[in-house]
Structure formats: structure tokens, C-alpha cells
Amino acid sequence: MIDFSIPADLAAERDRVRQFVIDKIVPYERDPRLTSHGPTDELRQELVELARAEKLLTVQAPVELGGRGLTHVEQAVLYEAAGWSTLGPVAMNCAAPDEGNMFLLSKVANPEQIDRYLMPVITGQQRSVFAMTEPGGAGSDPGQLSTSATFDGENFVVNGRKWLITGADGAKTWIIMARLEANPHLPEGPTLFLTEGDTPGIVIERTMNTMDRNYVGGHGVVRFENLTLPKESVLGETGQALRYAQLRLAPARLTHCMRWLGAAERAQSIAVEHARTRTAFGKPIGEHEGVSFLLADNEIALHQCRLTIWHACWLMDNGHKARHESSIAKSSVSEELFKVADRCVQVLGGIGISDETVVEMIFRDMRAFRLYDGPTEVHKWAIGRQVLRG
Known part of the structure; x- marks a missing residue:
């Protein structure tokens, strides 16, 4: 039923x-x-x-x-x-990114790591980052990961450069993805490490100027210079970072959609109120079909987005991984909500591109949402592969 x-x-x-x-x-x-x-x-x-x-x-x-x-x-x-x-x-x-990081740590971290790194984030005392994306391409394709880690049996030494690391400035709990080089002690491959943000060897070069402004600390460019970490710093098992990243990303795609659905609703409510009160050519602009159709398209999109999100969530609650469905949700919801925000700007006219309302900020942030946790094209590529498999 x-x-x-x-x-x-x-x-x-x-x-x-x-x-x-x-x-x-x-x-x-x-x-x-x-x-x-x-x-x-x-x-x-x-x-x-x-x-x-x-x-x-x-x-x-x-x-x-x-x-x-x-x-x-x-x-x-x-x-x-x-x-x-x-x-x-x-x-x-x-x-984000704390919500997704809390989910991952609650699933993978050991009791000592939970006390040290997770609980202060849960209680709101500190923030966290997930340092994966790199200038050379380790973002949508984490297989291009170039940040390296060596292990001598006692300590790991991490070297590399990351960017678009959300919340890097001021974050205390750091999850770092690096490729563990071949060694006689542990399995090699992409590995997650846990450490504090003030550990020597973590260098925040700068905070990037981006079109969105809703994440604490912005998006940073980070360099690891002989970052030395003890063997206890491994999150989960070595060589398993990509599997753990998928564990984090499927729910995180959906939670992005949930939050931005609320923001799009807000933009729609502002546009609707404007359409009721702003007049042109002898009547409220909402009574002109050109405007009412924009609002109707928004209402349709909001409803469809909500049902798409709920369906993927229902699958996950019933034990399914829902990677396919979460990709469908992320790609479709991010695109449709951006259209909602765009139509709200259009309904508002001149004030839509000003900061007289929050719609222009929602519009800019919504454009960035289309890239969070994988751009639409990557998700559609994954969806297409699944369709071809049957």
C-alpha cells in the first residue's frame, strides 16, 4: 500500500x-x-x-x-x-558538510574516534570538513586522487593539494582522503584519515570567492605538507575510501535536495505574494497568464521534487541502497529547483535581482547546488549505465 x-x-x-x-x-x-x-x-x-x-x-x-x-x-x-x-x-x-560527515562517522568511526571527532560536531561545538576534491580532477572522478600517503609502520605522511573544501577555515574535525602508497604493512589505495584542523602540515592557502554564501567558512584551498598522522588516524580500513564515500554520498545527495526544497518554497512564497500585490496593466500581475503560468510551473515542480525525494528516502528506510534513485533525485531536483528560483526572479522583476528579498541569494545558491555531490552530468551518466544494464 x-x-x-x-x-x-x-x-x-x-x-x-x-x-x-x-x-x-x-x-x-x-x-x-x-x-x-x-x-x-x-x-x-x-x-x-x-x-x-x-x-x-x-x-x-x-x-x-x-x-x-x-x-x-x-x-x-x-x-x-x-x-x-x-x-x-x-x-x-x-x-553540509557536517550533516554528511556526522552520518559517515557514526557508521564507520571506532568508539575512540567518535568521542574525539564526532561528538563535538554533534553537540555543535565544532565543525568538520571532508577533504577530497582536488584541482587535478579528484572531484566527480575520485579515481584521479593524487594526494598521497606513505606509511612506515608507525606513521602516515600525507602530501597533496585540495580545493573547494567546504568549511575548511576554522573546522576542527578533518576527514582527509589520500591514496595510500604500496607498503609492507597495510592494504594500499584510497584511504580516509581523521585529524584536527590545527595539526601541523595542514596549510589553508585561501578561501575561494564563489557565488554561494550559505556554508560556514566558505570553500578553501588546502595544502598538506608532510602531514604526519599516527596509525590510529585511519577511518575504517585502508584502501576503502571510495566505498565509504559512497556510503556518505547517497544520503547526502538527498539531504541537499531536502534543504533546497525548503529554500525554493520560500522563493515561491515571496513570488506569489508579489504577484498578488504588484499591479500592471490594470490588475495584479498574477492575474496575467504569463505570470500565473510561471507560478503554476513552480508549484508542479515543487510537488514533483518532494515526491522524488520521499520515494528515494522510503527505499533507503526499507533497506535499499537507492544509489540509482538518489542519483535520479539529485539530478532532477537540483535542475528543477533552479528553474523554480529562476522563475521567481522573473516574477519579481527588478527587485528579483536585488537584495530587497532573499530570492536572489537563493537563486545564486541554487545554481551552486546543481554541482554539490556530483554535477547533473555525472549522475545522468550513472543513471544511463544502470538503465543499459537492465
Whole structure:
């Protein structure tokens, strides 16, 4: 039986999250600490305390680690509500990259690593990064990973360069992907390492100037210069980084979609209100078909995106990996929500390209979303291969 109803308690919590964001978080969208490189950590901490006071902090964490152990469908409902403001997920500690990193660490880290690296992120005390993408191509194709690690039986030494490392500036928990060279001690290949951000050998060259501004710390260019790590720093098993990355990426693709669905809804609500009150040629512009059709297309897209997300989440909640479906969701939802934001700009006219509303910021951030966790073309390539396999 297909049941699309939302349980009453979940619906009530969704409404509570949305109201919290509207009342407590939206006013911060004009805060000067929301910079071109994202919210400052000072602003993040202030927002986190607001969510903590409402018992809305890191609700997605496993129960044994202090969270509510939400299902993927429950996350979809609450993250959409949180995404009404791009600062909502930051406040509730369910924004990227921390949300995906927390998921990965909860699945792979050992008890000592959980205490040292995961729990401070869950409690909102510190941030994390996932350092994989490289200038030479290790992004969509992690097989091109060039950052190397050598092992002498006691210590690893990591050398290489990364970029577009979200949140690098100020993050404390670092997950680093490097290719472990052949050695007589451990299996070689792509490996994940855990360390602190202030470890000697981690050099943050600069923060890149990008079109989006919703991630704390922006996107950094990082260099590893003889970064020396003890053997206890390995996350999981050596040579298994690509498998662990897939473990992280499938849910992370969906949580991006959930949050941005909320932002697109916000843009639509602003466009609808404008269409009701702005007049042209003798009547509200929403009564002109050219505008009403744009709003109708948006409503159709929002509905389709929500159902696509929910279906993939339902599959995961029922034990399926849902890689195919999560790729479908990421590629289709990111493209459709960008169109929603674009149409909202069009409905708003001149003020749509100004900062008189948050729509222009949502539009810019939504364009970047089309590249997060793999561009549309990579997902379609994977989808096509699956279709051909039958």
C-alpha cells in the first residue's frame, strides 16, 4: 500500500521547525556576519544556541549519540522545513558538510574516534570538513586522487593539494582522503584519515570567492605538507575510501535536495505574494497568464521534487541502497529547483535581482547546488549505465 500521509506528530514537529526558522532565524539573514564566504563561526554559534534552546539541535543524530535517530523520510520532512532559510540548517546543525560527515562517522568511526571527532560536531561545538576534491580532477572522478600517503609502520605522511573544501577555515574535525602508497604493512589505495584542523602540515592557502554564501567558512584551498598522522588516524580500513564515500554520498545527495526544497518554497512564497500585490496593466500581475503560468510551473515542480525525494528516502528506510534513485533525485531536483528560483526572479522583476528579498541569494545558491555531490552530468551518466544494464 502506498501511503503519502505524514503522521500527526511529525507534521506538528515540521510546523514547529518552520515557525522556529521564521521567528528566530530569518531575522539573521540581514546580519553582517552573513558574509560573501558564508556565515561566520560566531554567527553559527549564536544560531546553534537558539536551536539548542528549542531542542532542535542535531535531531538527525543516532539516539545513542544524543539525537532522535530520524528515518530518511522524517529527515526529508524536517529538513524541508529547516530550509525555509539557508541559515535554518546551520542553526539546527544539519547543514553540509557536517550533516554528511556526522552520518559517515557514526557508521564507520571506532568508539575512540567518535568521542574525539564526532561528538563535538554533534553537540555543535565544532565543525568538520571532508577533504577530497582536488584541482587535478579528484572531484566527480575520485579515481584521479593524487594526494598521497606513505606509511612506515608507525606513521602516515600525507602530501597533496585540495580545493573547494567546504568549511575548511576554522573546522576542527578533518576527514582527509589520500591514496595510500604500496607498503609492507597495510592494504594500499584510497584511504580516509581523521585529524584536527590545527595539526601541523595542514596549510589553508585561501578561501575561494564563489557565488554561494550559505556554508560556514566558505570553500578553501588546502595544502598538506608532510602531514604526519599516527596509525590510529585511519577511518575504517585502508584502501576503502571510495566505498565509504559512497556510503556518505547517497544520503547526502538527498539531504541537499531536502534543504533546497525548503529554500525554493520560500522563493515561491515571496513570488506569489508579489504577484498578488504588484499591479500592471490594470490588475495584479498574477492575474496575467504569463505570470500565473510561471507560478503554476513552480508549484508542479515543487510537488514533483518532494515526491522524488520521499520515494528515494522510503527505499533507503526499507533497506535499499537507492544509489540509482538518489542519483535520479539529485539530478532532477537540483535542475528543477533552479528553474523554480529562476522563475521567481522573473516574477519579481527588478527587485528579483536585488537584495530587497532573499530570492536572489537563493537563486545564486541554487545554481551552486546543481554541482554539490556530483554535477547533473555525472549522475545522468550513472543513471544511463544502470538503465543499459537492465
